[in-house]
Amino acid sequence: MPxxxxxxxxxxxxxxxxxxLVVTRRNPVRAALWLIVALFSVAGIYLLVKAEFLFAVQIxxxxxxxxxxxxxxxxxxxVNVSVRQAPFNRQWRVALATALLLLAELxxxxxxxxxxxxKALAPVAAPSHPLGNTQAVGMALYQNYLLPVELxxxxxxxxxxxxxxxxxxxFD
Amino acid sequence: MIPTQWxxxxxxxxxxxxxxxxxxxxxxxxxxxxxxxMLNAANINLVAFSQLWHAVTGxxxxxxxxxxxAAEAVVGLALIVALFRNKETVNxxxxxxxxx
Numbered sequence: 001m002p003x004x005x006x007x008x009x010x011x012x013x014x015x016x017x018x019x020x021l022v023v024t025r026r027n028p029v030r031a032a033l034w035l036i037v038a039l040f041s042v043a044g045i046y047l048l049v050k051a052e053f054l055f056a057v058q059i060x061x062x063x064x065x066x067x068x069x070x071x072x073x074x075x076x077x078x079v080n081v082s083v084r085q086a087p088f089n090r091q092w093r094v095a096l097a098t099a100l101l102l103l104a105e106l107x108x109x110x111x112x113x114x115x116x117x118x119k120a121l122a123p124v125a126a127p128s129h130p131l132g133n134t135q136a137v138g139m140a141l142y143q144n145y146l147l148p149v150e151l152x153x154x155x156x157x158x159x160x161x162x163x164x165x166x167x168x169x170x171f172d
Numbered sequence: 173m174i175p176t177q178w179x180x181x182x183x184x185x186x187x188x189x190x191x192x193x194x195x196x197x198x199x200x201x202x203x204x205x206x207x208x209x210m211l212n213a214a215n216i217n218l219v220a221f222s223q224l225w226h227a228v229t230g231x232x233x234x235x236x237x238x239x240x241x242a243a244e245a246v247v248g249l250a251l252i253v254a255l256f257r258n259k260e261t262v263n264x265x266x267x268x269x270x271x272x
Contacts, residue, residue, distance in 0.1 A: 054235065094195075155240070159247050166251060
């Protein structure tokens with residue numbers, strides 16, 4: 001088995017286990033820290049498929065930005081109360097059944113449809129031009145996907161304004 | 173090259189874990205974290221097919237998904253802060269103002 005396969009298996013095991021710990025930990029701060037571990041291993045998977053730009057974005061934006069925001073808000077709301085309370089709600093039987101049903105459905109569809117078809121797909125030959133990954137993503141972003149980039153910037157602006165207004169206003 | 177099926181299986185696993193988190197947990201913050209897990213599962217799929225076809229489009233859309241995740245986290249956390257000010261709780265089953 002090549003080294004990249006071993007690395008993928010280890011990284012995906014880490015991602016799945018820490019994802020499970022995110023859902024089951026009682027303390028939300030611990031859940032956030034396990035989520036950081038999961039995000040790091042997903043970033044490692046990006047590196048394995050030579051998506052270096054996404055690797056950097058994942059670490060800088062997700063781990064450095066979004067998770068720090070999560071931890072800030074966790075410090076603002078009262079964590080100590082939720083440590084003492086039950087972590088799961090009363091509908092856990094229905095929720096578990098729904099999730100397992102979805103898992104079975106996806107697995108069935110995967111084994112019946114996707115797996116044989118993916119096996120039949122001939123791997124496409126790698127392009128000959130030696131464009132680096134970051135350069136290729138940048139070219140695609142600013143040439144073919146210029147309008148979506150502008151829309152995303154608008155979306156971020158709207159989210160920022162909305163967050164400021166919602167966090168500022170008092171309801172009473 | 174790592175088989176694309178492995179990526180799909182990992183993505184299914186992360187997606188189901190995220191759905192379980194959203195459905196099971198009472199804490200709204202952990203529910204938001206589970207949503208981040210599901211978005212990561214989608215990104216793994218996009219990157220896997222980008223690797224399979226040697227096309228960079230999947231990675232471009234993964235960048236868009238990450239930007240969306242940032243916007244969603246910002247708005248969601250602002251909502252949580254506003255709700256905590258108003259009701260002094262972060263439990264989803266205690267926010268029942270719209271229930272009959």
